[in-house]
Amino acid sequence: MIKILQVGMGPLGQKTVKFALERGFKIVAACDPAPDKVGRDVGEVCGLKKIGVRIEPTVDLALKKLAKNKKPEIAVLTTVSSLVKLVPQVEAIAKKKLSIVSTCEELVYPWRTQPAVSKKLDKICKKYKIALLGTGVNPGFLMDYLPTVFTAVSQKVDGIRISRIQDASVRRIPFQQKIGAGLTTAEFRLKEKEGTLRHVGLAESLDLLANRMGWKLTKKTETLNPVIAQKDIASGYKPIPAGIACGVEQVAKGYVGEREVITLYFRAAVGEEKSFDTIVVEGEPRINTTIDGGVNGDIATCAITLNAIDSVLKSAPGLRTMSDVMPVTYFNSKR
Secondary structure (H helix, E strand, O other), X not given: OOEEEEXXXXXXXXXXXXXXXXOOOEEEEEXXXXXXXXXXXXXXXXXXXXXXXXXXXXXXXXXXXXXXHHOOOXXXXXXXXXXXXXXXXXXXXXXXXXXXXXXXXXXXXXXXXXXXXXXXXXXXXXXXXXXXXXXXXXXXXXXXXXXXXXXXXXXXXXXXXXXXXXXXHHOOHHHHHHOOOOOXXXXXXXXXXXXXXXXXXXXXXXXXXXXXXXXXXXXXXXXEEEEEOOOOEOOOOOOEOOOOEEXXXXXXXXXXXXXXXXXXXXXXXXXXXXXXXEEEEEEXXXXXXXXXXXXXXXXXXXXXHHHHHHHHHOOOOEEEOOOOOOOOOOOOOOO
16 A cells, blocks of 8 residues: 655645545645645545545645654645746655655656756755656646557657647636636736646647657747637536637647647637547558547546556656656556
8 A cells, every 4th residue: 555645735636635545545644735724634625534634734744743654655746837836845855755746737848848947856856866757647648648659559650640629617627717718818818928827738748749759849839829609608617608718729839840740739618519639640550549538637637646656666766757657557556
């Protein structure tokens, strides 16, 4: 039974805890500085029965009174999307000699988007001899790692095209807010300018794919636009009238010379008629696969975070990516 320190008790952290308990993992400590969570039992915050673990405001306090046989083996970090904001959190955990699995989108492959911060994180991890992995359904799997797996049967690869279309109605409220559901076009553009509205991680997915394929991209582009409701929508976290943004459409492209080798199309909107994920590998042979209904992002992100624990515990120290740890598969902590 693998023992976990849970860092971050927001909606994603709560779902991860629920999944962990169902799967035989043991939550031995948890922390979150939010005043409405500090001092409460982890199970209670998650809508479950109490498990006898109190939420503390810091990592130090969460681990301070644990007996030696109850010390965690790994930390699950479900807090921020920003790599810069993640650094002090990683350092606090690393000092406790705990490897980390994180849902931070910018951590999935930050070596090209934020090289200085990446080197700093790698140095911290190696200093304390721990491994750090950023993962999730997207980024971390559907639009980056999984396509590279499909190329295992390729004699040659000319390009990779990926589309992820999803109805955001079934996603958690913070996700719906992050994609601009319910905003006017002016509000949407303002938040875009502030950097608080977008699907985070498309650039990192692009770089992970390019690195794995050995493509040195000479140009990268990314566009972001609102999806406008064509009719009144009542399926999201709040009613959305026609003419208001119900989601986001982002397209990232990577080029080698004038040749477009990677295309990532992401569209998430409340009320989207059909959800699906499509991966096309242009090459020999040509591979075209679609997951009808798409993969539920919240379920899959929590699941892959837990499934990655085994790979991270067996990984060498340092900042790792999904393409250089042992292949991640489902496993049960009770085994």
